[in-house]
Amino acid sequence: MSGTVRQISVVLDPSTPYFLRVDWAEDLGAGYTLALSDGSSSWIGEVPEEEVTREAKELGVKREKYVEDLHQALTGGGESGKGSGGVAEKEEYLFHLSPDHGCLSYEKKTQIGVLVSVGAVELHPAPDPVELNREMIGHTLEHSADLEAENRRLQEKNQTLRQEQQHILADLEQHVQDIETMEGDLFSRFIMVLNEKKAKIRALQDTIRHFQQQLDQGVEEQENHRVTGVTVKSKAGDSIKKDQKEEDDLPQSFHPSQAPTVLIRDVSSQTSSMEVTVSDSKDVLPSCKHGLCYPQSPESKVKKPSPDQK
Structure with missing residues (x-):
């Protein structure tokens, strides 16, 4: 069983504070009970599940949306929900109490000033207003104690999360320093290896250039030898031809041997x-x-x- 107690004001008598207590089993869509008190008198009322479903159908909205609006009206104060664009909309909820305190209705005033009925409940005088007021005060104190305990629990959890965050930040800073040191070491090694590769490349280029020069020199020498050989052969051929010509000029009857x-x-x-x-x-x-x-x-x-x- 869940319930809340809150202070409201009615439109016809805004100077008089009223205390509204709402109790429900699962959610407000499954039915809920109301208790209204002005400090001296008390009234009670009940809204069954069938009434909630009927109200949702009459308004032409989905049951979930209607239950959400109902919860905001009875327990959530005067602000509710988000618009279609994801921006929070400020919605004001107004309570109307009949002069004989026999009916309490609640409406939603949208941002453009349109009043939308959320629901209404028929009230009856409480058989024991003093006891009802005590229950409301006790429920309020109990709810306040629960809120204080939840607040302490959340503070402790927040402190733990803050400490974990500090440890994580310290570890993260250490990891960043280690990464920077590692990157510097790797970069220096990379530069060293790169310089060695450049030196090897230059040495290989010098060797290739030297071999190319030797190859060019060898080709040039071969060309010179070839030209020299052709000249020698031509001279030898000329001398041989000259000797043959001289031998041909000798008398045919001469045999030196x-x-x-x-x-x-x-x-x-x-x-x-x-x-x-x-x-x-x-x-x-x-x-x-x-x-x-x-x-x-x-x-x-x-x-x-x-x-x-x-």
């Missing part, structure tokens, strides 16, 4: 001493010399001496 051949054959055929060989060579050499100076005809070739001449 004939005289030595005759001498060798004479020497090989001798079985006597060196004197005979020398004397034969002296006889042959003038003919060779003569042959060099005067070309001989094919008929005047040196004939091989016969055995009798020897």
